[in-house]
Amino acid sequence: MENKQDKKNTASLILEAATEEFSKFGLAGARIDRIAKLAGVNKAMIYYHFQSKEKLYQTIIEQFVDKLRHFFKERIVLLDNPEEIFLNLSEFYNSHFANPTFIPILLREIASGGDMIKKTFAEFMAEGPAHKLKAVIENSVEQGSFRNIDSRQAIASFIGMNLFYLIMSPLVNNILEIKDEKDFREKRPEAIVDLFFNGIKTK
Amino acid sequence: MENKQDKKNTASLILEAATEEFSKFGLAGARIDRIAKLAGVNKAMIYYHFQSKEKLYQTIIEQFVDKLRHFFKERIVLLDNPEEIFLNLSEFYNSHFANPTFIPILLREIASGGDMIKKTFAEFMAEGPAHKLKAVIENSVEQGSFRNIDSRQAIASFIGMNLFYLIMSPLVNNILEIKDEKDFREKRPEAIVDLFFNGIKTK
């Protein structure tokens, strides 16, 4: 009579432990021994289920990208009003890039030139947010509701405003002496969109 | 009769090679063998000059921080006009965070919780740009030339706009299909300051 929580299978125990390990130490710094111990499984089981350290790592990256892709599909796409789109996207970033385990993995992937993540990630971003934003901005510029600016510069700025803090929060908290992080985080999407929208719209 | 250019000493050959190696592979992934080969020196020389892999790594980080600190000292501090300050800072970032060798090192340091870099880097940022910006913004809000916004949110956004692209340019170029990177990069400070200033000032 086990409940579902207890009956975690070996493969997922390994994945969890490995995610933690890779997050802390990166691919090169991760130790199979530690992952096994953390997962409470026999070291050989890691190879039984995932073949190699590299493949284990890739599995984790793929899961992460899949998850992002999945979340994105469900939202944003449907909206129309520009401000709503920006806010929605900002909230999307705010909720899905807040995972403190994945941020280090992501950073290191980018540092490594991370071909895999670059490809999948960029593809997902380009198909999704980037296209959407480009269309919205260029449309608004044409209609005269936005100032005549380079949409790519605007998008780069918008994504930067959103992701930078999420990715670098420990650093930024330190620099800006933010003590009420939770509150700061919650108010971030609104603050971003307020700044961005005021910056871009015609007076 | 060698001139100074030719007479690179072993220590600096090692430092150059090591910087490259750490940039590509991180601390854990770096290989002393490869550094030695790349530097064209004997492996043991690395230990003779730098004692250990970790110390070699630290030397490099410190050099980087020193350089930043040095550049910062020379500028910005003296300016008064808010828009000038923003533009100046943006240009500062644009020129000093463009080093493609250091970006990966920086990213990985952040990913690792990089106590060392976090401390030195944050300290430098807080003392310098952050303080300056905070003062400027809060002053302008008081004087009514800026809207009444949370200065910390604004600063986080400003830094994000600036650094995000510099750090993630390969990714962002991909996503936004930027082909004229050089041109895009050159125009970035102006575009950022234009957006930010319009977003923050009172109409």
Next chain:
Amino acid sequence: MENKQDKKNTASLILEAATEEFSKFGLAGARIDRIAKLAGVNKAMIYYHFQSKEKLYQTIIEQFVDKLRHFFKERIVLLDNPEEIFLNLSEFYNSHFANPTFIPILLREIASGGDMIKKTFAEFMAEGPAHKLKAVIENSVEQGSFRNIDSRQAIASFIGMNLFYLIMSPLVNNILEIKDEKDFREKRPEAIVDLFFNGIKTK
């Protein structure tokens, strides 16, 4: 309603696969995993039926020796005329040592000092062909129909002529540029006996 051919039982599937595997890789190089996959059975079944890798191997060797012993019992023993005996034996070798799966096993056994095969194999050879040949040759020498030679040297030569090509055919085909292997093989016993008999008999 399967017929006997179809209904191969697990044990014999394993034996077939294992023979193939041991032939290719030897005892040390063989992998239980591969045998199981090749046989299309679960790895644990191999242990259920054969207890261990070593026992599985022994089973195969024993089968091989049994088969040889069996074939030998049926023939040769009964013959009288020397030339007939040589030809018969040569044909016996030619047909029973042509198995391309067993040759590598045999070679490796010999290489290993193969106590097991050495004992069983040597015993079988000594009891059978060697004794028979020795008697025939020494008898013929006494009767003056053979030249006065050392019967052991003659036998070593005769066996060598026969087995060497059978064992090393890939090598020898290469060296002698034999393209019509089938034909060459068929004519071998006659060629051997012709040479040997002419070499040994009195003029």
Next chain:
Amino acid sequence: MENKQDKKNTASLILEAATEEFSKFGLAGARIDRIAKLAGVNKAMIYYHFQSKEKLYQTIIEQFVDKLRHFFKERIVLLDNPEEIFLNLSEFYNSHFANPTFIPILLREIASGGDMIKKTFAEFMAEGPAHKLKAVIENSVEQGSFRNIDSRQAIASFIGMNLFYLIMSPLVNNILEIKDEKDFREKRPEAIVDLFFNGIKTK
């Protein structure tokens, strides 16, 4: 003040130990640990000097082939009289294939299909002994001093007579109950050539 014997360098100590180990256990069965211990060197030295177990193995095979090639170059080639050629070749085999350490390696290589040895070995044999023999035999047949036989069959027999005992001596000694092995071995070339020559020449 060491004499030359004592001052064996690490690489050759490893080669010696490895040759012994591969001879006893084959490539798959050999253990790096054992080789290191036997050579009295640190395990890592094996990788320092030879990169991997496989490469170490290949180095040994190549040395063996080189040695054979070297010996062959010095002799046989110059001779004219057929019987002399046969005797010379027989003695060549007898002295160079008697190495009890290499025989097992050779056997296992052949068992494995040993592409490398097959190629180099076959090439050396074809260039050398095989060509020489073929020419001699076909010439003698034409001149009427040899019976009209298939030269390839004759060569296969001649090589077989020679090599079989050298390769399988433990087995053959057992079968033929040879106790005076040294004596038997010494007399072998003469016995072989006597049988072969009588078998092949016209009466």
Next chain:
DNA sequence: TATGAATGAGATTTCATTCAT
């Protein structure tokens, strides 16, 4: 019998570091 997962011992290989010269 049959299966997929698990185990433990050990095999190969790597790598930071040091030594002798």
Next chain:
DNA sequence: CATGAATGAAATCTCATTCAT
């Protein structure tokens, strides 16, 4: 300062064997 060789600890991975079902 410089070098090639050496070391020891540890890391990755393998594999025969067994277990639970």
